[in-house]
Each structure stands twice: as C-alpha cells, then as structure tokens.
Amino acid sequence: MKVNGEEYRTIWMEGTTVYMVEQNLLPFEFEIHEASTYFETCFAITTMIVRGAGALGAAAGFAMAQAFMHAPEDDYWDFIEQAKEDIEATRPTARNLFYAVERVYKAGKNGAKEAVKEAQLLADEDARDSRLIGKFGAELFGDETSILTHCNAGWLAFVNYGTALSPIYMAKKDGKKVFVYVDETRPRNQGARLTAWELKNEKVDHVIIPDNAAAYFMKRKLVDFVIVGADRIARNGDVANKIGTLEKAIVAKEYGIPFYVAAPTSTFDLNCLHGMEIELETRSEDEVLYQTGIDTNGNLSKIRVASPGSHAENPAFDVTPSKYITGFITEKGIIKPYVQSIKRICKAKRSSINYLE
C-alpha cells in the first residue's frame, strides 16, 4: 500500500536483512526498522515492532531463512534447531507464525537458498491471499455499507492489503461507499493508531469509537457488518483474536448483525480441535496502566493513566466460539463456520470453492 506516495509492504527481506514498518512509532512516525539476524527479527516480534497475524508469519519465515543463511558450518543443525525454538517462543497465539516456521524449516533441508525462496514465497502468498480476501469480501457489500472492525487487520498486520480491511479497500476501489467504525482497541490502541492511520491514507471515511461504544452503534442499526481478523482458527471454527473480539461477537449476534472473520487458510489450525486448546498470550500490565502518544510539543511520551498502586490484568487475546460467527472470508471464498467447510477449504485449491457452503 502507499505511504506518502510510495509503495510499501509491511515487511520484506533483501539479502540477509529483514525490513519492516516500525509499528510502535506509528501513526506518529513512519520508520523502516532493519533486522540483520534471526535474533534481531525475534526481538522485533517480541517488542511488537512487527505485529499482526500475517506479518508475524512473514517475519517468522524470514527469521528462519536468516538462521539458515547464518548457521555456522561446524554447528549447522544445532544452530538451526535453536533458532527454530527461539522464533517459536516469541509469541504463542498467532497460527501463521508456526505455519511459516514449519514451511521454511522443511524447505531449508535442501539448503539455505531453498529456505530463502520459501520465505519469500510465503510473504508473496500472504499478500496475494489478502488481496483475494478483499475481492471475496467486497462482494458482500451493497453500494453503501457501514462496517465495524476491531484492532488492526489491515495491511500493517499482513504483508499487504490485510484481511478485515482488504474488502473495504477493494469495495472503495470498485466505487462503493464504505464507512468504518474503528474500535480504538485498548490496551494498545491498534484501532485508533493503526487502522485509523491506514484508512486515512486510503481516504476511507471512518470514525474512532471507544470499545465500550460498539453496542451503542449496533443497537442503533448503524453497523451493517462486523469484520475482524484472526490469530488462530480451530478446526471447529472457534477463533482466537485480539481481546474484545468475543464481546463484539456476542453483541453483534444479539442485534442480528453479520459477524465475519477474514483470514487466509494459513490461519486455520486443523490440529487444534477447538478454541480451548489455543494458548492465549497475556502481556505486561504496563500496557493497560500506561499510554504512549505525542505530547503538546510533538514528542513521543509515556504517561500513567491508572491509579498508582493498583495493578492490571492484560489478556491479549480471547476465543470467540464459532456459534457467533456468520462466516469466514478466505482467499478461496467465503464459508460458514462448520468443521466440514473448514476442512474442505483448507485442502481446496484457490477459488475452487463456492460461497457460504
């Protein structure tokens, strides 16, 4: 997507260096972060310089490829195995991260060149899948549609285009009118910071709302669809995604508003039978107790917004049971959240699947 007139991907690799948009500084500063070893790429993942399901997949794939390129001859496989372990230990919930590591690791058995090729292919696939998700998703919309989204499943969360936001970009290109309610998405405010920034860049009409206000707008029939991304989807259709997704899904169901999850089939984990098996990351309480932003002098500043002496709990993800989900928008079409549909679409070739089967 374009930033200041130039075309960017969220993450890419040239030679042995991984380049990525520094997402902790957005939307206040736009900077490209460089990671020259797998270890530096892991650091970028844990510190959330790069985040979002697909972008984490690409980052992990590149990190694995970096390990193959840098492994010392006399300690080759020990180094690789250690790297694999380190990369997989960065963040537990995103399925794409593990999926990418597995694929690049396997390809690397035929040499570092193959690992690099596979990692690049994975990133390309992610961008192409996101684009196809946009194409399928946009067909759901009428000429005028209002969408509520949670967190950021835009191009910053993938290699390009995004999942939940991709249909919005495609619909806009097709000349349809779209309006987006952007949940600010506490505690890290990815909605207010990243989704709003993306939508502003693409000139999509939108408004930021406190997470608390989603039901207020849904009750007033101002929301036609809720569309969110996913970090991991179980075989039965249960979805792990950013904390708060479950609340939005319950409320959407209460008001009869279609609730779609947009994700490539690489986010489905067929070995995971249901949501209770998904490991959910909890993060530092400081994300809740403190906020960062720019002060009146334009400097990035961190302030405490909660009562001193009190503590916080910060579960980063929740699981939305499949019963609240209207359908999955994938790169191969839209399906209902049934085990059989999920199994079929994961095995199907791209675009060979009908809608909502």
Place this chain on the structure above:
Amino acid sequence: MKVNGEEYRTIWMEGTTVYMVEQNLLPFEFEIHEASTYFETCFAITTMIVRGAGALGAAAGFAMAQAFMHAPEDDYWDFIEQAKEDIEATRPTARNLFYAVERVYKAGKNGAKEAVKEAQLLADEDARDSRLIGKFGAELFGDETSILTHCNAGWLAFVNYGTALSPIYMAKKDGKKVFVYVDETRPRNQGARLTAWELKNEKVDHVIIPDNAAAYFMKRKLVDFVIVGADRIARNGDVANKIGTLEKAIVAKEYGIPFYVAAPTSTFDLNCLHGMEIELETRSEDEVLYQTGIDTNGNLSKIRVASPGSHAENPAFDVTPSKYITGFITEKGIIKPYVQSIKRICKAKRSSINYLE
C-alpha cells in the same frame, strides 16, 4: 470516606461556598475545589470537577441554594429562574440533577433558608441512601465474592459510600472476602482512575482490566456479579448509564451472571416511560483522542493517543434495556426490574419493601 486518615464527603456546602473533591486531578492529586456562586458550581459540573449521579444531584441542589442566597432583591425571581435553567443545562442525562433542582427550587419558595436546608437534606439523604444500598447489596454476597464493575459508582460519584461500590465496602466491613474486576472505562478511565483509587484506599482487592476483557473473565466464570450504577432509570426499568454498560449487560446475560444496578430511588424517573425517552449526552471527541496522566517526571500531561487527522465519536451514555437486568439495589431494598415493583418502591417508605418482589 477516608482519605489520608481524614473523613471526607465528595461534596458539601458551608455558608455560600460549595466544596468538592477535584475529580479531574484524581488519582494523581487530591484537591478540594471551591465554588462560591451557582455559576461556579455549574462550571464545576460541566468541566467534570464533580461527576457521578448522586454527586451531581448534590451539586445541583447546592447550586440552586446558592442562587437563592445570591439573588438580588430587585431581580429576585428572574435571577432564580435563570439559575434553574443554567443548572439544568449543565448535563442532560443524570436524573438526580433535575430531581435536586426541583426540590430545592420548590423549597426556596419559602425563602433562601429553606432552600439551603433542603439542599443539605438532599446531600444527607444521598449519603444515607448509599449506605442503605450497601447494606442491602452486601446481603447478596457469599463469604467469597468476585464482582465486576464499570465506571465509578463509588463514594466519589455520590456524597458518600456510593452505590455499586457501597455493597463491596459493607461486605468487607462484615468480614466477607471480596474481589473486584475494575473496567478501566474508556474514554475517561473513571474505573482505572477513580474506582481503583477508592478500592486501594479501602484496601479492597482489585485489578484493573481493559473494557475489552470483561467477556474474557466472565466466560471463565471468574465473575459472580456485575454491579453498576445508573444515571437515570425509566419507569419500565431501562437504565441509562456510562457508555459500555449495555455491552457488559448483554455479555453477563449470555454467561448467566447476575447483573445488578445499584441506585437510590431518586434516580428513577417515573415520568420517563422507557429508555428511548432518555436524552443521552455526547461529549467532545478529544476525550477519546487524547489521554491525561502523569509523565515520568510526575507532571500531569496530555498526549494524543490516536492517529492524527482522524476523528472520534464519543457517546457518554447508553441505555440498557430492563430485560438484561437481574435487579435494582435501592435504599429501600432489592427489586426486580418490573414496572409495578418500580412504582411501588418509589412510593414506599424506606425499608418497608421485601426483597426481589
């Protein structure tokens, strides 16, 4: 309640001056704000130096009394009528504000002295009612209870004790174990700032959670009760309260968790047939786009936390339909959210009502 060992009410009047805890500075600074005219008291209401249903009622009552004390002889009733209009225009949603203005206005017809007496009586009643709410509410709890609350309906929102938090304080005094999940309550963070501060002062175990995480904890059966306050309750039991209350109520119902609204009968508006008739205030987008807190140097600082160039919508209240409400905890006992029970309890003498009828 006690602050640094001294007993305080949230708001009180001595002579012609109204004193109140400056709630915009809490929890970082504890300061008493003085308003020496009705106009200054109105300013304190609109700028949220004083906020919360009962405290707004007391403030409005005192402001009306100030008007009677300061009305010039040659323009007496014009001044009074103008003051009444000004006070009622400060904030539209809280029932107690209008209730207090009416009572003091009526009493003032017999002179300024009567107005002052009535305003003082109103404040005393609010404190006593809050205490009784605590007594009735605490009887719901077992020996170990976990409560989720939204926003701040503690003593800072009333003259003393509070409503939603009063049962928690009483239960703790009775030697029961209580644990509180405190919704941070965006955008103004009254949970993270005020409720957490109150609970810490009273040594009640608690943890702050992002509003998004309430469903996560409810789904895990970690919450026994949800208890919130109310700004206005319609004759049919629909409740206007802080934005996000509706989401919590829907989710609580989904998980079979009792959802109580704690409020004195002065918050019920029998002339309001249902929630759709309640005027809901929307506030400045800046409350969503900016946050205040203390920086690393300990100074109060305001930072922008949302993407520059994007806008926000900021509905301050929502309406929770009575079907999601388990019961009302009032100063006269606990009732179910039925029209007949509401009418009866509003007319009944204190404590003459049975539980949950």
